[in-house]
Amino acid sequence: MKFKDKTRQKLGIIGGGQLGKMMILEAKKMGFYVTILDPTKSCPADSIADQHLVADFDDREAIRKLAQKSDLITYEFEHIEVEVLKELEAEDYKIYPTAHSLEIIQNKFHQKNILIEEQIAVPDFKKVTDSADIKEAAQEFGYPLMLKSCTGGYDGKGNVLIDSQAEVDRAFQELGSSKAPLMVEKYIPFKKEISIIAARGLSKEMKVYPIGENDHRDNILYETKVPAEISSELEKKAEEFAKEVLEVFAGIGIFCVEMFVTEADELLVNEIAPRPHNSGHYTIESCVTSQFEQHVRAITALPLGDTTLLRPAVMRNILGSGEKGKAEIIGLDPALAVEGVKVHIYQKQISRPGRKMGHLTVTADSLDKAAERALKASQLIEIKGEV
Structure with a gap:
């Protein structure tokens, strides 16, 4: 079988979890050839992918190999080595969503700043570097207060709700102290x-x-x-x-x-x-x-x-x-x-x-x-x- 538009022929997916699997189920209906990259041999998408590159998500050479095997690359989660994706885009490899949009979204602080610049309403937030910064933010936002890792969080990991000043130091240590970039958000008592x-x-x-x-x-x-x-x-x-x-x-x-x-x-x-x-x-x-x-x-x-x-x-x-x-x-x-x-x-x-x-x-x-x-x-x- 041949596609008139060759860009539709081979898809590469970074990640072989359930989202990747469900992407493949739909891609196969439309005749696409799919290669996945995932470190787990028995990951959910393994049984239905045409090829599986077993490699870590930060393996730059493996991601390059995936690009070489594919007409375009997509991904099922955000926590990916974005620099290699930017390099690949500069070499005219197709990556969607783009490496630029991924790089911004990967960092919640940068993500929120862009939204504010575009006048899209978000909860009040501030970047923090130590416990003193958190306590200072609490004077403005009040308690409870949400402490977040700027990068890497998912399914509640990387978030800590702080109910009082007595919990600040513990929450700061729980999220790695100053080892990772952190931010605080005003707690929203949403409906x-x-x-x-x-x-x-x-x-x-x-x-x-x-x-x-x-x-x-x-x-x-x-x-x-x-x-x-x-x-x-x-x-x-x-x-x-x-x-x-x-x-x-x-x-x-x-x-x-x-x-x-x-x-x-x-x-x-x-x-x-x-x-x-x-x-x-x-x-x-x-x-x-x-x-x-x-x-x-x-x-x-x-x-x-x-x-x-x-x-x-x-x-x-x-x-x-x-x-x-x-x-x-x-x-x-x-x-x-x-x-x-x-x-x-x-x-x-x-x-x-x-x-x-x-x-x-x-x-x-x-x-x-x-x-x-x-x-x-x-x-x-x-x-x-x-x-």
Whole structure:
């Protein structure tokens, strides 16, 4: 088989986790050849990739090899050696989203500064270098106060909530003291956390998905409900923010924009992810075009797909339970017997408490029905470590 447009033939993905796997499932439907780079031989995407380069994510030579094997490169997470990507772009290799946008988004402080410059509302923040800086910021922002690592954080890692001055030194030490760049943010007593998945293609065409309402537990996404129960005015403003973010970062591909809905019904942008996102998993069953298909379309210059919501949906993560050990799936049969349930098992070999091992999505005629069935199914299925 030959493509008239050779740039659509071979995709390289940095990362072979569940997001990479779901990208490949869609890419294969459209005839793409996919090579992944991941240090784990038995990673989720290994079984369906055409090639797997087993190498660390900071292995510059391996990333170069991936580029040489691919017509374009994308990635499933942000914590990548960006300098080699910048070098590859300078040599005319295609990388989407671009290394420039990734470099800014990798650092939450730089990310927030760019958003402020573009008049996109965010929580108040400051860079800090020691405990004294944190205490000084608290005089302005008050307690509680959120201390964040500027780089490297995910799923609650790299964030510490400080309730009082007595906790400042402990929180500072917990995030590595002065070994990594840190920032503080004013704590927002929000009414809701929402996120919006948006896509921008090489032609600059943009599409946004219905807004999800998110529930986090221990800083890990627990549940996403769609459509979010917000006013039409807030919905319109969130869509505008998402499109502005895509323009600001010259985004190509899928971006997720997470926001707070404040007590005063205002929107504040929390964080941006330049890739398909956990809160967008509902799109697989509930939208005409999933976020993963859309990402492939966007980065390969194909027309963007329809983002219409077909039915209300609730997505719940299936987190590892028990002890760290070989993953054992319990209760798949009864969970799938619940009406409208679709279960996605990521096939990670090792389970540990809090690790994302899979997710389930329920679609129904109403959001209440979907939520009720999602709760029932989530109580039936478990993935635990077998010691």
